[in-house]
Amino acid sequence: MRKYFECNIIKLVLIFCFYLYLHTSTVHAKTYLPFNLQELQTKLNIAMHSRLTTYNLSYIGDPSTIKVDVSNIINNIYDKDDYLKYTCKSYRYTALANGNIITIKFTFSYWNTLTQDMYIEKEVNKILAQIITPDMNNYEKEKEIHDWIVKNVQYDVSLTNHSDYDALIYPYKTVCQGYSLLAYKMLNKVGIPTKIIEGISKGEAHTWNLVNLDGIWYHLDITLDDPIPDLTNSINYDYYNLTDSQISVNHSWIKAYPTSKTDFSNSIRLKLTANDKNSAFYVQLFTDLGLIYLSDDYTVHDSIELKSKLLSAVKSRKNSINLRYLNSSLLSADIEYALRDIPDITSYSYSKIDYSRTTQSNDVIFKLKINYFLSPYLNSNDFPFIKPRVLAGSPINSAV
Numbered sequence: 001m002r003k004y005f006e007c008n009i010i011k012l013v014l015i016f017c018f019y020l021y022l023h024t025s026t027v028h029a030k031t032y033l034p035f036n037l038q039e040l041q042t043k044l045n046i047a048m049h050s051r052l053t054t055y056n057l058s059y060i061g062d063p064s065t066i067k068v069d070v071s072n073i074i075n076n077i078y079d080k081d082d083y084l085k086y087t088c089k090s091y092r093y094t095a096l097a098n099g100n101i102i103t104i105k106f107t108f109s110y111w112n113t114l115t116q117d118m119y120i121e122k123e124v125n126k127i128l129a130q131i132i133t134p135d136m137n138n139y140e141k142e143k144e145i146h147d148w149i150v151k152n153v154q155y156d157v158s159l160t161n162h163s164d165y166d167a168l169i170y171p172y173k174t175v176c177q178g179y180s181l182l183a184y185k186m187l188n189k190v191g192i193p194t195k196i197i198e199g200i201s202k203g204e205a206h207t208w209n210l211v212n213l214d215g216i217w218y219h220l221d222i223t224l225d226d227p228i229p230d231l232t233n234s235i236n237y238d239y240y241n242l243t244d245s246q247i248s249v250n251h252s253w254i255k256a257y258p259t260s261k262t263d264f265s266n267s268i269r270l271k272l273t274a275n276d277k278n279s280a281f282y283v284q285l286f287t288d289l290g291l292i293y294l295s296d297d298y299t300v301h302d303s304i305e306l307k308s309k310l311l312s313a314v315k316s317r318k319n320s321i322n323l324r325y326l327n328s329s330l331l332s333a334d335i336e337y338a339l340r341d342i343p344d345i346t347s348y349s350y351s352k353i354d355y356s357r358t359t360q361s362n363d364v365i366f367k368l369k370i371n372y373f374l375s376p377y378l379n380s381n382d383f384p385f386i387k388p389r390v391l392a393g394s395p396i397n398s399a400v
Contacts, residue, residue, distance in 0.1 A: 035059040036059060037059060037069060041076060041077065043055075053110075054105065056104070056105045056106070057103075059101075059104075063102060066095045070104070074091065082184060085196070086177055086180065086196055088109075088111075089110055089111050092106075092107050093105060111162050112164075116165040119168070120165055124168075124182075124185055124186055128186060138192050138213050139281070139282070141192060142187065142220075143285065146225070148186075149182060150235045150236075153172055153173070153179065153182070154172055155179075161175065161178060162174065162178055164178050164181035164182035177207050179223040180223070181196070187209070187211060192211055193211070194211050195210040195258070198255070199253030200251070200253070206223075206251070208224075209222070210257060210260070211241070213241075217259065218242060218260055219241070220239065221247070225237060225240060237289045238290075238354070239356055240264075242264070242356060243260045245261075247356070265291045268291065289357075293357070299326070300323050300326065303330070303334040303337050306323075307337065310338045310368070311338075314339075314344075319369060319370055320370070322365065324355055324365050324366075325363065326360065327362055327363075328363065335368065345370060345372060345373070348368060348370045350366050350367060350368040351366065351367050352366040
């Protein structure tokens with residue numbers, strides 16, 4: 001009986017030791033199994049895409065190069081995925097070396113949770129199904145996506161919301177980062193290669209997109225194409241497919257990105273001369289983007305030329321005229337000079353906006369409205385007793 005009891009005790013001890021060994025080995029394998037640097041990058045990439053906030057692992061490496069190794073690994077992950085880079089808010093880590101086995105504990109914070117990522121994916125797919133049709137080419141797809149974002153998203157002037165998730169939930173407000181992320185996801189999903197670019201615009205940190213059409217890269221800044229305050233169904237195209245030199249007038253960047261040298265207006269002209277089946281779309285796009293202001297008919301160089309064009313407009317009794325002026329600082333004085341002593345004008349007003357399609361920093365598009373003393377349908381010769389008056393004009397909604 002005693003032998004039997006002692007034998008069972010020994011068996012229990014052995015079973016317990018074997019269990020403890022298996023348990024310890026399993027935990028060690030899951031948490032601390034050493035990897036090389038490439039395996040570390042692969043594991044870390046999966047963890048970040050899974051939105052894990054903490055992640056522990058070990059690898060075999062040189063303790064003296066931990067900081068450089070980790071920095072290179074994170075940058076490699078970011079370089080392959082702009083979306084991950086700009087939805088990861090921050091990361092930090094602690095490292096402990098035991099010989100050449102280095103154990104690291106990572107802590108991440110994100111702009112989106114995994115649940116929010118899933119919501120974004122679902123919403124984007126739903127939106128694209130509504131606005132994109134199988135017969136569209138990439139030029140048409142880009143414009144549809146650009147216009148949808150401008151119409152449905154507002155700029156967050158409180159600078160609180162930074163993600164594309166914020167752009168897709170009430171009150172549908174986000175900053176440039178959210179605009180860029182949403183455009184990145186939507187454009188890439190429909191087959192338009194797109195990147196996110198970061199830099200400075202008008203003295204502030206800013207992000208926008210690079211899009212590739214027919215192998216050519218263009219700058220696309222949907223944030224700056226969205227009016228502030230938000231205007232229903234109002235869409236600007238001032239920063240739609242610009243070259244490096246065009247957008248450099250008020251944007252700058254340090255990091256290396258694909259170069260953009262081809263003027264989009266030339267690309268559209270080629271489409272039109274090629275008698276493309278979508279020529280009607282390209283004609284409308286040419287107009288929407290204000291590319292007509294690059295022509296001599298819509299360009300004014302000085303006050304003498306301005307006076308000539310405005311005299312012609314008044315002679316035709318036009319109530320409004322839109323032109324590009326190459327010296328915005330003199331616009332007010334030159335309009336006054338051009339309209340001085342012209343009969344039948346009671347007042348005028350104008351607004352102006354920067355023109356981004358050239359490399360000049362001082363040209364603007366101005367919209368002039370003219371009010372006449374007599375109805376445009378009447379001739380002053382029919383009413384010789386009515387004396388024409390000229391009243392001072394003023395700028396309205398002036399923006400530079």
